[in-house]
Amino acid sequence: MAKLVLLITSKIEKGLEVAEAWEAAGAPGVTLIDTHGLHHLRQKGKTLEIPFFVSMASVMRQLEESNQTLLSVVDDSLVDALLEAARRVLGDLNSPNAGIAFVVPVERVEGLGPSRVAPS
Numbered sequence: 683m684a685k686l687v688l689l690i691t692s693k694i695e696k697g698l699e700v701a702e703a704w705e706a707a708g709a710p711g712v713t714l715i716d717t718h719g720l721h722h723l724r725q726k727g728k729t730l731e732i733p734f735f736v737s738m739a740s741v742m743r744q745l746e747e748s749n750q751t752l753l754s755v756v757d758d759s760l761v762d763a764l765l766e767a768a769r770r771v772l773g774d775l776n777s778p779n780a781g782i783a784f785v786v787p788v789e790r791v792e793g794l795g796p797s798r799v800a801p802s
Contacts, residue, residue, distance in 0.1 A: 683757075683758050683787060683788070684755055684756065684757060684758070684787075684788040684791045685755070685756055685757075685758050685761050685785050685786065685787060685788060686753060686754075686755050686785065686786040686787075686788050687704075687709075687753065687754050687755075687756060687761060687764050687765070687783065687784075687785050688751065688752070688753045688783065688784055688785075688786070689751070689752045689753075689768050689781055689782070689783045690717065690719075690749050690750075690751045690752075690781055690782050690783075691749065691750055691752075691772055691780065691781030691782075692719075692748060692749050692750075692779050692781070693750070693772055693779070693780070693781065694716070694748075694749065694750040696750075696771050696772055697714050697750030697752060698714070699771050700752055700767065700768050700771045700772065701714055701752055703767035703768070703770065703771055704752070704754055704764050704767055704768075706767070707760065707763040707764055707766075707767045708756070708760050708763060709754040709756050709760065709764060710754070710755075710756065710794060711754060711755075711794075712752055712753070712754045713752065713753050713754070714750060714751070714752050715750070715751045715752075715753075716749070716750060716751075717748070717749040717750070717751045718748050718749065719748055719749055755788055755791055755794065761785055765783055765785075768781070768783055
């Protein structure tokens with residue numbers, strides 16, 4: 683069965699390294715997205731002079747990225763390898779500010795081709 687592996691880390695400088703490690707571990711593709719956590723936005727907002735009428739989108743555009751989110755749809759057999767690759771790059775994910783990873787079952791996959799994710 684296919685799984686969606688997601689990793690969110692505040693170590694944005696390590697995002698590409700994790701993506702490449704996932705690819706080397708067999709991930710057929712990895713997507714990286716610059717993201718902002720609500721806690722981080724609130725903390726930054728306290729230090730900025732933000733008018734009441736400014737939208738959250740406007741604030742986000744003014745701030746540097748605070749997180750890197752990686753995702754990949756893989757066969758169940760690759761999940762442990764991807765999580766281990768993330769730990770090699772980021773360290774123990776249970777340590778503060780390392781990141782959070784989770785895996786979600788994927789009921790159906792289209793667009794990857796038969797050789798990239800094993801059938802369910």
